[in-house]
Amino acid sequence: xxxxxxxxxxxxxxxxxxxxxxxxxxxxxxxxxxxxxxxxxxxxxxxxxxxxxxxxxxxxxxxxxxxxxxxxxxxxxxxxxxxxxxxxxxxxxxxxxxxxxxxxxxxxxxxxxxxxxxxxxxxxxxxxxxxxxxxxxxxxxxxxxxxxxxxxxxxxxxxxxxxxxxxxxxxxxxxxxxxxxxxxxxxxxxxxxxxxxxxxxxxxxxxxxxxxxxxxxxxxxxxxxxxxxxxxxxxxxxxxxxxxxxxxxxxxxxxxxxxxxxxxxxxxxxxxxxxxxxxxxxxxxxxxxxxxxxxxxxxxxxxxxxxxxxxxxxxxxxxxxxxxxxxxxxxxxxxxxxxxxxxxxxxxxxxxxxxxxxxxxxxxxxxxxxxxxxxxxxxxxxxxxxxxxxxxxxxxxxxxxxxxxxxxxxxxxxxxxxxxxxxxxxxx
Amino acid sequence: xxxxxxxxxxxxxxxxxxxxxxxxxxxxxxxxxxxxxxxxxxxxxxxxxxxxxxxxxxxxxxxxxxxxxxxxxxxxxxxxxxxxxxxxxxxxxxxxxxxxxxxxxxxxxxxxxxxxxxxxxxxxxxxxxxxxxxxxxxxxxxxxxxxxxxxxxxxxxxxxxxxxxxxxxxxxxxxxxxxxxxxxxxxxxxxxxxxxxxxxxxxxxxxxxxxxxxxxxxxxxxxxxxxxxxxxxxxxxxxxxxxxxxxxxxxxxxxxxxxxxxxxxxxxxxxxxxxxxxxxxxxxxxx
Numbered sequence: 001x002x003x004x005x006x007x008x009x010x011x012x013x014x015x016x017x018x019x020x021x022x023x024x025x026x027x028x029x030x031x032x033x034x035x036x037x038x039x040x041x042x043x044x045x046x047x048x049x050x051x052x053x054x055x056x057x058x059x060x061x062x063x064x065x066x067x068x069x070x071x072x073x074x075x076x077x078x079x080x081x082x083x084x085x086x087x088x089x090x091x092x093x094x095x096x097x098x099x100x101x102x103x104x105x106x107x108x109x110x111x112x113x114x115x116x117x118x119x120x121x122x123x124x125x126x127x128x129x130x131x132x133x134x135x136x137x138x139x140x141x142x143x144x145x146x147x148x149x150x151x152x153x154x155x156x157x158x159x160x161x162x163x164x165x166x167x168x169x170x171x172x173x174x175x176x177x178x179x180x181x182x183x184x185x186x187x188x189x190x191x192x193x194x195x196x197x198x199x200x201x202x203x204x205x206x207x208x209x210x211x212x213x214x215x216x217x218x219x220x221x222x223x224x225x226x227x228x229x230x231x232x233x234x235x236x237x238x239x240x241x242x243x244x245x246x247x248x249x250x251x252x253x254x255x256x257x258x259x260x261x262x263x264x265x266x267x268x269x270x271x272x273x274x275x276x277x278x279x280x281x282x283x284x285x286x287x288x289x290x291x292x293x294x295x296x297x298x299x300x301x302x303x304x305x306x307x308x309x310x311x312x313x314x315x316x317x318x319x320x321x322x323x324x325x326x327x328x329x330x331x332x333x334x335x336x337x338x339x340x341x342x343x344x345x346x347x348x349x350x351x352x353x354x355x356x357x358x359x360x361x362x363x364x365x366x367x368x369x370x371x372x373x374x375x376x377x378x379x380x381x382x383x384x385x386x387x388x389x390x391x392x393x394x395x396x397x398x399x400x401x402x403x404x405x406x407x408x409x410x411x412x413x414x415x416x417x418x419x420x421x422x423x424x425x426x427x428x
Numbered sequence: 429x430x431x432x433x434x435x436x437x438x439x440x441x442x443x444x445x446x447x448x449x450x451x452x453x454x455x456x457x458x459x460x461x462x463x464x465x466x467x468x469x470x471x472x473x474x475x476x477x478x479x480x481x482x483x484x485x486x487x488x489x490x491x492x493x494x495x496x497x498x499x500x501x502x503x504x505x506x507x508x509x510x511x512x513x514x515x516x517x518x519x520x521x522x523x524x525x526x527x528x529x530x531x532x533x534x535x536x537x538x539x540x541x542x543x544x545x546x547x548x549x550x551x552x553x554x555x556x557x558x559x560x561x562x563x564x565x566x567x568x569x570x571x572x573x574x575x576x577x578x579x580x581x582x583x584x585x586x587x588x589x590x591x592x593x594x595x596x597x598x599x600x601x602x603x604x605x606x607x608x609x610x611x612x613x614x615x616x617x618x619x620x621x622x623x624x625x626x627x628x629x630x631x632x633x634x635x636x637x638x639x640x641x642x643x644x645x646x647x648x649x650x651x652x653x654x655x656x657x658x659x660x661x662x663x664x665x666x667x668x669x670x671x672x673x674x675x676x677x678x679x680x681x682x683x684x685x686x687x688x689x690x691x692x693x694x695x696x697x698x699x700x701x702x703x704x705x706x707x708x709x710x711x712x713x714x715x
Contacts, residue, residue, distance in 0.1 A: 008437075097441060097548035106441040114547055121543045125472040134468060137461035138547055 004074040006222050007095075007112075007190060011104035012068040014090050014246075017061055064090045066246045068104070072190075077216040077223045079237030079254055081261045086243040088226045089194060095224065096192050110189025110222065113140050124168030128159055128178055131167050135182045149185045156211070157181035158204075177204055184211045191215065194226045212236055234258060255415065259332060259371055267372060267396035269300040281388025283318035284379050287356070289394040291375075301398045304370055304421070305406055308397060311360040312377050320351045323388065326378035327361050331371055337419060341380070348382065366408055369421040370401035454550050461549055465557035470564050484568045488524060492516040499642045507644070509586040510676045514576055519641040521573050522671045525566040525600065526607045526664060527632050532558035533611025534628055537619045537711050544711070551708045552701075555612055559604045566600070577675075588677040596674050602693050603667050609697035616700075616707035639664040644672075644679050663689035 065087045072078050082088050093099045095106060096114030121138040122131050132153055136146040146153075154163055157178045159170070167175060183191075193212070209232060216223045216236070227233050233240065233254065240257025242250040250260040269291035278285040292309040293299040302308050312325065325342040340361060375397075378390040403411060408421045455462075474480045492513055499505045500512035507515040533555035537544065540554055581587050618624045638658055640648070645665055649656040659665045666685040673679045 093545070094441065096546075098545055100443050101441065103443055105443075107437040108440070109436065109438050111438070121547070123468055123472060125475045126468060130468075134464045137458070137464045138543070138549060140458075140549065141460075142457075143460040143463075 003071075005071045006074040006109045007072040007224075008107045009068055009070050009095075009104070010107070012065055012091070012094060012101045012106065013063060013103045014065040014087075014094065014099075015061055015102040016064050063246050065094075065101070068248060070241060070248065070251060072222055072224065074109075074189075074222055075216065075220040076239060077212075077225060077237045079233040079240040079257065080224060080226045080243065081228075081233060081240060081257060082243035082249075083261075087246040088243055090246075091243070092192050092194050092224070092226055108190065111140070112190045112192060113183075113186050113188035114192035114194075122167055122175065122179065125166055127166055128157075128163040128170070129154075131178065132182055135179060136186075139183060139186055140188065141186060145187070153181045153185050156184065156207075173204070180204075180208055184208070184215070188221070190222045190224065192224045209235060253415075267300070267374065267398075269395055269397055270298045271395050279377075279389045279391035281379055283316060283321045284323065284388055285315050285317065286312065286377060286379075286389070286391055286394070287315050288313040289375070289377065291395050291397045292360075300396070301400050303365070304368070304399050304401050304408075305365040307365050308363045308399075309360050310363070310375055310395065311358060312394075313356060313358050314379070315356050316352050316354050319354055321381070322348055322351055323379050323381050324348050325359050325361075326380055326390070328376040328378070329363070329368075330374045330376070331369075331419065332373075334374075335419060337368070337373070366406075366423045367420060368399050369416070369418055370399050372396060372398045451550060455552060455556075458549050458553055462553050462557050462560070465553065466561040466564070469557060469561035481568065484565055485572050488517060488520050488569050489572065491520050495520070495642045505643050505647065508678050510678050511580050511585050514573075514580050514585070514587075515672070515676065515678070516642055517573050517576060518672050518675050519668055521566070521569045522600070522603065522668055523636060523639065523641045523664075524569065525562060526603050526667075527636075528562040528565065529559050529604055529607025530611045530614075530632065531628065532562060533608055534614040535618065535625070536611070536615040537707065538615070538625075552612075552704065555608055555615070555704075558611075559608045563600075563604065573675075590674050590677045592670075592681070593674045596671065599667055599671055599674070602690065603664075605697050606663065606667075606689075606693045609693065609700035612700035612704040613696065616703040616711070619707055619711040635662075635664065638662050640668050645669045646680065660685075663692040 068087075068091060070078075080088050080091065090099075092114065094101050096112060098114075121135055123134060126134065129150075132150065133143065133146050137143065154160055157174075157180075159174055159178050159181075162170060162174065167178070170178070183193075212223065212225075213236060215221050223236070225233065225236055237254045239252065240250075240254040240261075241248055242257050242260045250257055271289045273279070273287055278287060280286070290298050290311045290313075291300065291302075292311055293302060294306055294309075296309070310327070324345045324347060327340045327342075329337045329339075331337055342359065342361075345359075373396060374393050375395050376390060376392045377394050379388040380386065381388065401407075401409065401416075403409060405411075408423050409416050474483050477483065479486070495516040496513045499516070500507065505512075536551070536555050536558070544551065577587065614624050614628060639662055640659055645659060648659045666682060666689045669679050670681050670686060673681050
């Protein structure tokens with residue numbers, strides 16, 4: 001089947017000037033103009049850096065977006081996810097024509113209406129009814145269109161009683177309800193939505209998500225949805241784009257996109273602590289943790305079939321203590337998947353001399369589901385029970401899914417749910 | 429509808445606006461928004477005030493009284509056969525429309541940054557709505573002028589309407605366009621160089637003295653021949669002088685001056701539109 005592309009972004013980039021806009025711009029403007037009349041390239045386009053909030057760049061210009069390319073099919077609900085400052089909102093602003101890209105173009109086969117933070121243009125002095133008209137017109141509806149849907153809008157908002165009261169007397173929740181109601185009854189081919197669900201009570205959020213599902217599924221409209229609410233993204237979107245530092249990091253199925261987004265880039269398969277910040281108890285300190293594959297090489301990505309070995313190195317600095325090791329595993333959503341105590345450890349019976357020791361735990365293949373995991377390590381005493389230390393996020397690893405006879409999945413290629421994926425026996 | 433030939437895109441978003449584009453069709457599509465903005469401006473200005481729309485009348489009346497006392501009674505400016513109060517009221521009413529248009533449109537981008545930052549609609553709708561809602565305000569103020577006109581007429585003042593009064597609406601539209609053009613020019617510049625905000629407040633004050641609002645144009649030529657050109661080159665002075673000629677049958681009509689004003693108005697409007705269009709696409713990054 002041929003794809004029906006409704007929206008196409010080609011090489012979208014957006015440059016911003018940092019710092020105090022207003023001082024020095026005149027000289028830059030003159031310089032830019034001087035280059036232009038001599039037919040040269042804009043001198044400030046070259047020196048931009050990628051957008052990274054945490055490091056201080058040397059240039060005054062940054063690229064908020066760099067070479068963004070994507071296509072959206074008709075009727076698709078595309079989720080755009082990314083950390084704060086990843087460029088999501090800039091992209092939506094360009095899509096909704098609020099600001100122009102520095103380079104590149106966006107081509108569209110349908111009207112785009114945006115819903116960047118609802119309540120845009122609401123006037124507190126005017127009544128709810130007047131604001132429905134004003135807001136609807138701002139969003140591109142004609143008076144006739146609004147009049148024909150007025151009753152539905154008022155009913156959906158649930159503000160019937162206050163509809164002739166000035167909006168400044170509304171609670172923030174009511175304002176959002178009203179604003180969302182107006183936008184929900186817009187009829188553009190492409191609807192751009194940014195963080196609408198941040199306000200409003202649970203009941204209304206459910207109603208709003210339902211309405212958006214109707215919009216996309218029932219009415220076949222295309223929706224671009226930006227949100228930090230992963231549950232909303234997951235239930236609404238079919239496909240996702242993960243943005244990071246102004247570029248697209250991942251594009252694909254929404255579940256995979258969410259995983260990519262949640263995946264911590266600080267995850268490491270090898271952690272050595274500095275002298276100063278070692279996790280330590282009264283007699284013991286953790287020095288190093290490694291994630292190893294079956295050949296004892298440090299590896300972060302492991303096949304779903306393979307066992308994962310996590311090796312802990314610790315230092316005893318006081319003799320005569322009996323203890324044991326504990327291990328906890330968490331997935332990307334920070335769900336505690338499992339816990340394991342080394343209940344038969346020799347260290348429970350015989351104290352260790354001062355020195356460095358190693359212990360390792362093996363997670364068998366065909367146990368965990370695909371995804372990213374984080375490991376914690378603890379040293380405990382049993383009698384009386386006492387935790388010497390419990391260090392979270394020591395190391396992490398990813399389980400990569402595979403097909404085939406040896407896997408639990410077998411040859412089924414669709415979505416495979418479940419927190420873990422152990423091989424279980426089916427009896428005849 | 430679902431065929432996929434490569435060039436059937438409805439529209440394209442690209443970095444730079446075409447050098448000059450006033451998309452009238454798009455503005456027409458958004459005419460309801462224009463109307464709603466005008467309605468909003470008119471009804472919300474004096475909400476929660478006791479006197480309400482009366483404020484529209486109080487300001488020109490008090491200004492005219494003050495001018496009459498200062499310029500006519502104290503400084504002794506001669507307004508001929510026309511009562512000085514009516515002379516001033518005519519000038520101020522027309523002048524007010526210009527300043528309201530200019531100040532209202534000159535902070536278009538800054539005042540609407542929040543809404544412009546979120547949704548797209550043709551930006552020109554906003555300054556247009558200012559000009560039109562001020563026209564409503566001007567209409568109300570003009571009614572008070574007519575009231576006083578009739579009052580003075582029955583008091584026996586020598587007042588004669590001029591047949592040119594038929595062109596009065598044209599004059600007002602021209603003034604609106606000049607205010608709009610200048611306002612758009614300033615609003616676009618202000619997004620980047622805020623200096624203009626400070627300029628505009630006292631600039632308008634000074635401009636008023638150069639626009640023959642409280643004196644007949646020929647007076648300045650008589651009394652300050654070496655600086656008279658300042659007024660003669662001011663298109664606003666011609667509009668106000670002509671307005672008074674139409675309403676009160678005093679002063680003079682200079683066809684040359686009016687033609688000059690017309691050319692300047694059109695030029696300012698198109699330059700304003702040009703700069704406004706250019707700013708429209710990326711102002712949100714600089715405002």
